[in-house]
Amino acid sequence: MGEEIKVIVFTLCEEEYAVEVEKVRTIERILPMTRVPKTPSFVKGVINLRGNIVPIIDLRGRFGLPESLYANNTRIIIVAVKDIEVGLIVDSASDVIDLDSETIDNPPEVVGGIKAKYLRGIAKIGADRLLVMLNLEEVLNKSEIIQLENMEE
Amino acid sequence: MIDYRNTVIPIISLRTLFDCPSPAEDDEGSEQEIVVIRKSDKMVALVVDEFIGQQETVLKTLGKYFTKLFAISGATILGDGQVALIIDPNAIIK
Numbered sequence: 041m042g043e044e045i046k047v048i049v050f051t052l053c054e055e056e057y058a059v060e061v062e063k064v065r066t067i068e069r070i071l072p073m074t075r076v077p078k079t080p081s082f083v084k085g086v087i088n089l090r091g092n093i094v095p096i097i098d099l100r101g102r103f104g105l106p107e108s109l110y111a112n113n114t115r116i117i118i119v120a121v122k123d124i125e126v127g128l129i130v131d132s133a134s135d136v137i138d139l140d141s142e143t144i145d146n147p148p149e150v151v152g153g154i155k156a157k158y159l160r161g162i163a164k165i166g167a168d169r170l171l172v173m174l175n176l177e178e179v180l181n182k183s184e185i186i187q188l189e190n191m192e193e
Numbered sequence: 194m195i196d197y198r199n200t201v202i203p204i205i206s207l208r209t210l211f212d213c214p215s216p217a218e219d220d221e222g223s224e225q226e227i228v229v230i231r232k233s234d235k236m237v238a239l240v241v242d243e244f245i246g247q248q249e250t251v252l253k254t255l256g257k258y259f260t261k262l263f264a265i266s267g268a269t270i271l272g273d274g275q276v277a278l279i280i281d282p283n284a285i286i287k
Contacts, residue, residue, distance in 0.1 A: 074276040076255070077211030078263040086255060086268060088276045093268050095258045124257045180258065 042142035047163075049137060049171060050117060050130040053105050057130075058139075058163065058171045065118040065125065067133050070110050087116070087127060094118060096127040102179065103158070121176045128179075139163050144173055195238055197229060204238040205285065210264070232286040239285070252279060 047058035048067070066089075073085035073096055082101030086093050096116060100107045113132035118125065147159040160173040195204045204227065207213075227238040250269040255262065266281035 072275065074268070074278060076259070076262065076265060076278060077213070079259070083259075086276050086278075088270050088274050091270060093253050093255055093270070093276055095256050097258075126256070126258050 042140050045139050045141055047137060047139055047171070047173070048117065048133060049135045050115070050133040052099055052103070052131050056134075056169070056171050058137075058173050059117070059119060059176060061136060063119050063121060063176055065120050068116045068118065068127070070114050070116065070129075084129065089118065089127070092125075094125055094127050096129060098129045099179075100129070100131075119176055119180075121180050124180055126180055137165070139165070139171075195227075197236065197238065200236065202229070202236040202238055204240060206240040208240070208242075210239075210285070230282045230286070232282055235286045237282075237286050250277075250279075 046061040048061055048064050049056055049058050051057070068089070071087045071089070073087050075085040076083065076095075082098045084096045084098050084101075086095050098107055099105075108131070110129070111131075115130055115133040116127040117130055117133060118127045120126075143165070144161040144163045146161055158175055158178050160175040163171040163173055165171060194201050225240050226242075226244050227240050228244065229236055229238045231237075250271075252267040253269055254267050255265070264281050264284035265278050267279045268276050269279060271277050
């Protein structure tokens with residue numbers, strides 16, 4: 041038995057992803073957003089979260105997946121990594137589950153779609169359910185954002 | 194360039210400057226609102242869609258996620274809960 045970790049499960053393009061519970065502050069429905077000019081297209085703007093201004097990024101856009109319209113299930117997961125607080129737009133946030141850290145496999149060497157460095161691993165639950173564990177530090181990595189900004193200029 | 198109280202000052206469209214998605218209906222002859230800003234002796238007129246009001250606010254940062262924002266120095270929360278971005282005139286008047 042490895043360590044027990046609690047994760048929040050959310051979906052993005054029909055796939056299930058997970059982030060550690062400790063990194064999640066709150067989960068919100070879509071709130072009115074104020075667009076911030078001259079930012080990468082996946083940055084949707086900023087919101088007023090009970091008096092705090094929080095930037096919002098669309099995870100679909102961040103990962104290069106096709107962006108979709110916001111539906112009833114669309115949620116904003118507010119995460120805090122180090123001193124950065126950011127909201128992630130996901131298709132839906134479904135559950136909180138306990139994982140045995142031993143069931144998390146390292147990301148496979150060859151991964152199509154999202155680059156393997158964004159992944160912490162793949163967790164198997166039950167017979168045929170796979171959870172993609174995100175490496176939020178990399179997803180919110182600033183140096184890469186700066187590169188992206190330079191690319192778009 | 195426009196003539197503003199006997200001085201000629203540049204006029205900038207904020208929409209173009211900020212790459213706003215929905216283009217303004219450019220109906221010639223219609224009245225446009227401008228905000229004239231000044232930094233020391235330089236003045237610039239900014240074309241805006243609508244002038245809403247004037248108030249004193251507390252500047253909040255946009256968080257550490259944004260590293261180098263163009264012409265935005267922060268944001269504030271308005272009375273109705275909306276977030277208003279605060280323009281940094283120093284970036285516009287060089």
